[in-house]
Amino acid sequence: MRGVANADLTPELVVALGRAAARVLGPGPFIVGRDTRVSGPLLRAALTAGITAEGDDVVDLGILPTPGVAALSAADGLPAAMLSASHNPFSDNGIKFFAAGGRKLGDDAERALEAELDRVLRDGPPAEPPTGADVGAITSGLGGRERYEASVIATLEGRRLDGLRVVIDCAHGAAFAVAPSVLGRLGADVTVLNARPDGTNINAHCGSTHPEGLQHRVVAEDAQVGLAFDGDADRVLAVDHQGRLVDGDQLVALCALDRRDRGLLVGDTVVVTVMTNLGFRLAMAERGIKCVETQVGDRYVLEALEEGAWSLGGEQSGHVIFRDLATTGDGLLTGVQVLDVVARSGRSLAELAAVMTRLPQVLRNVRVADRDGLDAADALWSEVRDAEAALGDHGRVLIRPSGTEPVVRVMVEAPTLEDAEAVTARLVAAVERSLGPSGP
Numbered sequence: 061m062r063g064v065a066n067a068d069l070t071p072e073l074v075v076a077l078g079r080a081a082a083r084v085l086g087p088g089p090f091i092v093g094r095d096t097r098v099s100g101p102l103l104r105a106a107l108t109a110g111i112t113a114e115g116d117d118v119v120d121l122g123i124l125p126t127p128g129v130a131a132l133s134a135a136d137g138l139p140a141a142m143l144s145a146s147h148n149p150f151s152d153n154g155i156k157f158f159a160a161g162g163r164k165l166g167d168d169a170e171r172a173l174e175a176e177l178d179r180v181l182r183d184g185p186p187a188e189p190p191t192g193a194d195v196g197a198i199t200s201g202l203g204g205r206e207r208y209e210a211s212v213i214a215t216l217e218g219r220r221l222d223g224l225r226v227v228i229d230c231a232h233g234a235a236f237a238v239a240p241s242v243l244g245r246l247g248a249d250v251t252v253l254n255a256r257p258d259g260t261n262i263n264a265h266c267g268s269t270h271p272e273g274l275q276h277r278v279v280a281e282d283a284q285v286g287l288a289f290d291g292d293a294d295r296v297l298a299v300d301h302q303g304r305l306v307d308g309d310q311l312v313a314l315c316a317l318d319r320r321d322r323g324l325l326v327g328d329t330v331v332v333t334v335m336t337n338l339g340f341r342l343a344m345a346e347r348g349i350k351c352v353e354t355q356v357g358d359r360y361v362l363e364a365l366e367e368g369a370w371s372l373g374g375e376q377s378g379h380v381i382f383r384d385l386a387t388t389g390d391g392l393l394t395g396v397q398v399l400d401v402v403a404r405s406g407r408s409l410a411e412l413a414a415v416m417t418r419l420p421q422v423l424r425n426v427r428v429a430d431r432d433g434l435d436a437a438d439a440l441w442s443e444v445r446d447a448e449a450a451l452g453d454h455g456r457v458l459i460r461p462s463g464t465e466p467v468v469r470v471m472v473e474a475p476t477l478e479d480a481e482a483v484t485a486r487l488v489a490a491v492e493r494s495l496g497p498s499g500p
Contacts, residue, residue: 079114141155233290352373356375357375
């Protein structure tokens with residue numbers, strides 16, 4: 061659930077959600093963490109009130125990245141909740157649940173939670189609520205941060221990052237304390253940006269959604285690598301020594317090759333989404349690595365990884381999942397793995413990222429009158445086939461409806477930006493002809 065805190069996401073709603081979660085995901089205790097938003101303590105209080113009112117205990121982790129909450133859920137076999145709106149503005153907040161074992165909820169669990177929430181909102185508290193010693197207790201999980209940091213450090217199996225000059229942008233978010241600590245303990249020479257959260261500055265012109273300041277600072281500091289986290293630190297983008305952005309596709313590519321060479325890439329396979337750049341696919345095919353494709357969303361990447369028992373996948377946005385090391389995308393873990401490749405190889409991030417050449421990609425959101433008519437728009441699909449034939453193996457077309465808006469997304473990749481823009485313009489016009497432009 062995500063929305064404006066205290067308006068869409070009210071304390072009353074969150075108390076009811078806590079009750080529903082206790083009934084569906086319990087028994088607890090529940091592990092609860094949050095990011096740095098000013099509304100975090102308010103909504104944490106509401107959520108824990110709902111859970112403990114049902115008789116379940118809560119372990120309050122305080123401020124911790126989403127993957128840290130998931131890691132502790134996995135280690136202890138307990139259900140968990142994270143209060144964060146990720147990369148959204150500070151006025152928003154959200155709640156993400158993990159089943160016992162640190163996995164995101166499946167469709168059946170989500171439907172059960174929704175149905176129970178509706179029941180709580182309709183019927184109110186139980187007729188005979190827990191009382192006395194049966195009411196849930198709230199304890200502080202002060203050791204959670206140290207355990208998470210240790211788990212990330214342990215993934216290097218004793219290797220270190222001594223002398224590596226790194227600039228990190230913590231987005232005034234959940235990684236503001238753990239990221240500098242972990243990298244410092246590993247021996248990196250760390251310059252820290254945007255690690256003074258005040259409750260209202262999370263993601264404000266910084267972090268993975270605004271990496272410009274980091275790009276400038278990496279060059280100014282003569283650093284080797286920059287890392288930009290989002291508000292809850294479940295994703296990361298990197299910057300090379302020349303100040304150039306290295307996106308999630310490139311991070312997955314360089315990690316895939318390194319893991320393949322070390323015998324750690326299960327099935328010589330990576331899982332990516334339909335938005336992954338064609339340049340990635342071409343680079344992997346050239347090196348004998350298979351790509352499995354899913355719809356957009358790190359949840360779907362993880363589902364495919366688990367179904368195939370593969371070990372690595374991710375998204376262009378910087379969600380990278382090392383399935384043998386974590387149960388979800390982890391920006392800090394990913395950053396540490398990338399820095400480890402740089403340190404072991406003796407090569408620059410720029411050289412490692414050059415394993416793939418990113419094809420120019422143009423994405424347009426087309427507001428339409430009839431999004432549901434996309435599948436039957438024969439004239440449009442005829443134009444798509446013509447465009448694909450013209451691009452051949454050196455380009456790609458993707459047209460898909462938004463799941464939440466009256467919008468059709470048109471994405472084109474081509475050898476040059478001019479080609480991509482020209483094909484996109486033709487297909488946008490075809491979408492509007494077939495589905496009708498939306499009204500004002």
